[in-house]
Amino acid sequence: MNELKHEIAAMIAHDGPMTLEQYMALCLSHPRFGYYMSRDPFGAAGDFITAPEISQMFGELIGVWATEAWRLSNSPLSSQLIELGPGRGTLMADALRVARISPEFLDAITVALVETSPVLRDAQRETLSSATAQVDWYDHFFQIPQGPAFIIANEFFDALPVRHYVKTVAGWRERLVGLDSSGALTFGLSEKIEAGLSLTAREGSIIEICPAAQSLIADIAQRLVVQGGVCLVIDYGYTQTSLGDSLQAVAHHSYADPLDAPGDADLTTHVDFAALARAAHSRGAKILGPVTQGYFLQQLGIERRAEALARKATPEQSDEIFAALDRLTGSSDSRYCMGDLFKVMAIAHPDTPDLPGFFE
Numbered sequence: 001m002n003e004l005k006h007e008i009a010a011m012i013a014h015d016g017p018m019t020l021e022q023y024m025a026l027c028l029s030h031p032r033f034g035y036y037m038s039r040d041p042f043g044a045a046g047d048f049i050t051a052p053e054i055s056q057m058f059g060e061l062i063g064v065w066a067t068e069a070w071r072l073s074n075s076p077l078s079s080q081l082i083e084l085g086p087g088r089g090t091l092m093a094d095a096l097r098v099a100r101i102s103p104e105f106l107d108a109i110t111v112a113l114v115e116t117s118p119v120l121r122d123a124q125r126e127t128l129s130s131a132t133a134q135v136d137w138y139d140h141f142f143q144i145p146q147g148p149a150f151i152i153a154n155e156f157f158d159a160l161p162v163r164h165y166v167k168t169v170a171g172w173r174e175r176l177v178g179l180d181s182s183g184a185l186t187f188g189l190s191e192k193i194e195a196g197l198s199l200t201a202r203e204g205s206i207i208e209i210c211p212a213a214q215s216l217i218a219d220i221a222q223r224l225v226v227q228g229g230v231c232l233v234i235d236y237g238y239t240q241t242s243l244g245d246s247l248q249a250v251a252h253h254s255y256a257d258p259l260d261a262p263g264d265a266d267l268t269t270h271v272d273f274a275a276l277a278r279a280a281h282s283r284g285a286k287i288l289g290p291v292t293q294g295y296f297l298q299q300l301g302i303e304r305r306a307e308a309l310a311r312k313a314t315p316e317q318s319d320e321i322f323a324a325l326d327r328l329t330g331s332s333d334s335r336y337c338m339g340d341l342f343k344v345m346a347i348a349h350p351d352t353p354d355l356p357g358f359f360e
């Protein structure tokens, strides 16, 4: 048993079963043993690889997009360029490098990174050591100083803890994590019936909701409506709210049992973009998309960017550039290609005009 499993088993023995949401939060963010708190999970040797780690083109195009979003918001001075969950800092480094072509943008922004992991903060500091912009770190979004905000969140919302409700004969019950007779972690259901859920569904159906994502997106929308700006959300997910469970544990590039080694595997779910859009819309924000990542990057000119990079590259490098292009935008194999599975949505101040990437 790993140390976090011991700790969770002791908590359950003492206080009774915990919700899936509490379990997931401990697995990901426990101060000592949480998945993100103690390691750098990215890259070929890690557990998974993200778009900015696949190719510099991704962060560069997001950088151009952010500059354009800022310009189309009337180029406000004293703006915050915010990234939620910046990983190794690769996206921000690539974005700030291309932003040098817009010195007025760089002069107007302060970079704010929201990151809870000390290991990844160190990695971000290192990656951004040659950046000319001022960079500040925060534990929470609400701590960032006021001002128009241009916010990027790539593969951030999928890492927030979810709740599951399961339909039984008697009604909807919440999924809990408890102990079996041998003392091992096991899934179970609450005694209590959730009175608020009136959805008709077959027995065994599951509702998955992410209260943390919905309340954060509502806070972001509120801020954008009052102070101006735009938030770009990129993640794997679906565009219509539907029944079903998307919880996955991933370790060393393959699926694992979510109860097996808490804190040692990444726990994620697919993002419900429709639920995020509803939460943002209820605060008066404008919603653009969601569109697929493949469409978004093509609209931003990723093919021209790949060709430009390939012209200066060796034949092997050129092969890598086009393989990365296919991986970021293609849809042939969804375990490998991100083009269709990943979606892009923007939340904006209501006066924001149509932004690049979302329209013909």
Ligand code: SAH
Pocket: 028, 029, 036, 042, 050, 051, 052, 053, 084, 085, 086, 087, 088, 091, 114, 115, 116, 117, 120, 139, 153, 154, 155, 156, 159, 160
């Ligand atoms: N955007 C990066 C990393 C994605 S992984 C990339 O595309 O490569 C998720 C990131 O979110 C990590 O940096 C992780 O440490 C951070 N994170 C996860 N939960 C968080 C939380 N509740 N608050 C702040 N950061 C969090």
